[in-house]
Amino acid sequence: MMAAAPASGRREVHHRVPRCLLKAFDRAQEPGLEPKDLQAWFEWEEEAFRYGVDPDLSREELAKVIEGSTVELAGDEHRALHGAAGDFARWGRLGGIETLRRYGHPWFALLARRRWGKVGVEALAVYREELVAKAEAA
Incomplete structure (x- = not known):
């Protein structure tokens, strides 16, 4: 059932x-x-x-x-x-281990929230921009 x-x-x-x-x-x-x-x-x-x-x-x-x-x-x-x-x-x-190493736990949590309809594509784009900015600053 x-x-x-x-x-x-x-x-x-x-x-x-x-x-x-x-x-x-x-x-x-x-x-x-x-x-x-x-x-x-x-x-x-x-x-x-x-x-x-x-x-x-x-x-x-x-x-x-x-x-x-x-x-x-x-x-x-x-x-x-x-x-x-x-x-x-x-x-x-x-x-996922390589992706986890590369992008971190927050990215995985954000992907899960996106899959479950809790956040929109915009949240992924914002986080991705933050990752790029952080990588460029390093």
């Missing part, structure tokens, strides 16, 4: 099989036996198994599985689902 929508009525599309699997798939397709190539393949298999996907699917088949896995959820329920699964922390480790 799906939870009722929040007062704002905001609904979000959730992929039970996440779209990030396409990136993992693409990285794993590098030919070769170099350590980075093998690591990419192991990461692909780990992510595929995590979501119950056959790692031997073609990219086209994987895309169909991903699109067929969508459900509509209330925004709060969607965020809670990813939070409980530890997705935010895992996704941060996959690519």
